[in-house]
Each structure stands twice: as structure tokens, then as C-alpha cells.
Amino acid sequence: MAVIELVDGGKQAMKTTWIILRLSLLSLLFSFPAPAQTASTGALTGEITDFNGAVVGGVQVTTINEATGEKRDVVSQENGIYVVALLLPGSYRLEFTKRGFKSSVKAGLQINVTETKRLDVQLEVGSVEEKVVVVSESELLQTESPALGNVTNHESVVNLPLVTRNYTQIVTLSPGISAGVTNAAALGRGSSGESQGSFRVHGASGADNNFQMNGVGINDLQASGFLSGGVAVPNPDAIQEFKVQTGLYDASYGRNAGAVVDVVTRSGGNNFHGTVFEFLRNDAERHTQAESIRVHAWRTNQERQALVLRLVSGHAPDQWRRRWRDQQLLLTGVHR
Template identity: 35%
Template sequence: MLKKLGVQIVVVLVGALFFTAYAQTTTVGTISGTVRDEKGAVVPKAEVSIQGEGTGTSRTVKSDDNGFYLAPSLPAGLYTVSTAPSGFKKTVATAVDLHVAENKVVNLDLQVGQVSETVTVSSNAAPVETRSGEISSLITEKQVTELPLNGRNYAQLALMVPGVSPVTQAGAGGAFGTAGTGLDSHVDMSVNGNQSNANMWTVDGVNNMDVGSNATLLIFPSVDSIQEFRVERNSFSAEYGQAQGAVINLITKGGSNQFHGAGFEFIRSDKLNATDFFL
């Protein structure tokens, strides 16, 4: 009897671990590309170095027989991608800005020459996603910190995304309102015509929804701690389960090699309001 009970407990614990992992979403990105020479021929077995500009962390991968290299599971941030095969100049791509849940393509075109010579490539052009059919919108750190927010609640920024419509009349789920916190703050919004409670909000990969109503958030990270968030609204990966409408995937800031910080003063008082013209 005790042995049978022990087996049942183990099954329950394994199931709990499975469902816990299922509720997580990705918080990293991927850098990949193809290494080619001046004539467009692929360069196999080339060592490609990916170095984080903020932390100095480095990862080295090799291109395959087709010249393709892949560096998965990289934290969002700025990177320098470089390679220096024998017989070619060192090619460096700087300021590669990797965002959450992004597959960044960085192709490296080599030039014949000495390894001591360096070719630096820099591009600010917005990349076109060609390896996935998902439709998403990124809300950057600049938008989070500089756009006016009532109550410093980041949820309001999701309304800027195409296809998102807030619920304006209070019903069973309540209307969209971010002035309060906890149960007083509803994030009822319809994405692409889906139900307003069919969305999933995550913070650093963990579900941030009240599972009872699926319409209120559990925590509200300070806008100063938010690095960025992505609104996945169509054709997203199967890893984003539990959502028929959209997945709002937020990541918080990490540290770097430089000391930095921020401060703010938030005050709201009717003493600062303009005088009423009729009084």
C-alpha cells in the first residue's frame, strides 16, 4: 500500500514539473547566418565568435558544410559577431541588437587578405523575418521609459500594437483599466478578434496572469526595470501555449560590466492642476 502511494506521489510531482515548464516562454534570442567569400561561395568550418558588448561574455560556434552557423539561447542585448578564417581578413559585425524571441540573421561576407586586417560591418536597417511566419510587435526600452503612462503601468503600451482593441464596457471580465494594481487593474483586450481573456502575459518567461479570470496581472514591474517586451499576436510558435489571442512576453533588465542606475520622482497632486477658467 505504501509503495503504491509512493509511486502516485512521484507521478504527481513529475506532472507538476511538466506543467511548470509548459507555462514558461522564451526569454532569449538566436543569432545565425551564413559565412561566404567574395564570390558568394560558402566557407565551411569557420569559427564565429559572438561577444556581448555589455557583459563581455563570449560564445564560439562553427559554420557547417553549408557555411551556416547558429548561436541559440542568447540573452537580449548588443553583440559583436566576428570571424577570421585562414586566408581572409577578419570580418566584424558590430552593434548587433538582439531582442527577445528574435532570430537575428547576420551574414558574414569575407574578403581575401591578412588576418591582421579587419573589415567592420555595421547596419541599422530593420531586418525582415524570413525564417518564421509569426507576426509580432516589439515595445522597446525607450518606449517604456519615455512614453507617458498613467500610474507607470506598462500594460497600456500593448494598446499601440495593431489588431489590439481594449474592452471599453465593464462586463463579466471588466473593462481595460490600468490605473490600479492587482484585481483593480484589468487587462481585458481583444487581439485580432479573439476573446479578451484569451491572452497570456509573462515576466521573464513565467506566467503573470491571475488564472481565475485570466484578465488581471499578478505583478507590475517598475518601468525602470523593464528591458523590453514583445507582443506575439499571430502564427507564433507552439511553445506559447495557453493563449488563443496574444502572448505578451516581457523581460527585465540584466547587469553589465559598467556601474549604472536610475532614479525618479513620481507625484500626483491636485495642487498642481491648472486653475479652472470658470471658478
């Protein structure tokens, strides 16, 4: 009888041990923090301390998008750490407030896609109505991730020469990328976007590149050149920025062993603004060359005009497009 009770007790102890082990594994799994940024957003983190270097918890951190006025509020933890996740790329104004301390304000903080910027703040003792405005500060570095890569902003996209209006021609601005010379006589958007970009990163195959736009995959899975069309290539004026990650990026971006190209398109703001341009390619503008090597495509397929007018006021985009035989009219309006 005693032997039976001993065996039953051993089974019960073993069962209890397995339950505890499983619960421990589950708690360990869910204890890992969720990614603060995604393929279409960035994030901000930092530590808040007082004048003596002691951490300050319970500080209200308000982030304000300077283009749209959108506000996000978080509270710093007891260890002084704060995290503002899933921020759309753009310029932000930050306000740090807590009773017993002067408010601290930082404006013009740039958040980039896929990056987590770090901003440490030191609060001064005083009334919360008093404000300390940070006017100038060294540029924030991306120190929260070992990922290698480079961000190309809107100004670079629209001002650098793009012979076929294709942003993939300037991905080589990031180190570690090799690509062939762009074919200036290619039709449409050229050959740069075909077969996953037609460029190589650290010796990997060009088919291993991964393209995402606003967090959605836009890969050319067939990868058969002009037959499958290549990756999606938006109008350069519609691109806010793009980042090419070339190595050490985390598994959330992983698909293949090549580069990860994350494109973010422009969104609306609270102010009206617009651009007007004309993009014309005509054989009359070419250098004189022999009749035997004249490219007929320059006269018939590459001659076009484009007019873009963008009126922005709010957040929801509406797009209209009209195509004519010799020119293209693209109107992009954003309203409330």
C-alpha cells in the same frame, strides 16, 4: 516442414520491417532542430560565403555581449550556415574568423526577445590578422519566423506616458490589438493588467492572452479583476523590453488563442549607471472641478513619491525595498 519454415520466415521479416519503421520515425522526430530562441531569449543565424558566393564552412563565429562582455563561440557548418541560440536580448559584437580569410567584425547588432535575426556575411581572402569592420548596414529583419508582433524597447516604456506606471497600457502599439481607454483615476497600477490584460487581439477573448516574464508564466489564472490582482507588473524602469506576439507564433508559446506578451527585465552590465526619478500624484495638481465629483482616492491613495537608484556592475542582481506611508524608496543594485 517447408510450410513451417516459410511461416517463421514471414514473421521474422515482418518483425524486421517494424523495427526499421520505428527507427525511421524516431530519426525523423529527432532530426527537427530545437528552437533557437525562447520566451526570454533571442537568436542569430545566417550564411557565410566568400567573394564568389561559395559557402564557407568551419568559420569561428564569436558573439560578445557589449554590456557584459560575455562571449559565445560557434562554428559554421559545411553548408556555411551558423546558428547562435539562446542569446539574452541586447546589443552584440560579432567576429567571423578563419585561416585564409580576413576577419569580419560587426558591432551594435540588436537581438530582441523571441526573435531570430539573420545576418549573412561575405568573407574576403586575406590574412586573418586583417579585419573588415562593417560600419553601417540596413536594419536586420526577422525573417526566420512568420510570427506577427512588435517589440517595445526600454526607451519607449520609460518615455511614453503611463498614468498608472503599468506597461500593459501600451501593448496597443502592436497592430491588431484593441483596448478600452485607461482609467486614469484607478488605484495602484490601474485596471490594464487585470483579467489577463483586458485587451483583445484579432477579436479573441481578453482571457486568452498569455503573459510571460523572463520565460516564466505570470498569468492571472483566476481572472477575477482586482480580487485576483491581475498579471505581474514590474516597475517600468526594470523592463528592458517586451514583445507582443499577435499571431502565427509556434506551439512553444501556445497556451490560448490570444496574444503572447513576453517581458524581459533589465540585467547588469560592466559599467556603473543609474537613474533617479520622482513620481508624484496629488490632487493639488488636478484641474479644478466641482466638489461633488471630487475623487477622494487622488488625495489619499495616489499621492506618493518614488526614488530609484540603480548601480550596475556585473550580472547578479540584489534588490532592496523600503516602504513609507507617503513615499516609496526603491534601491536596485547589481554587483559582482
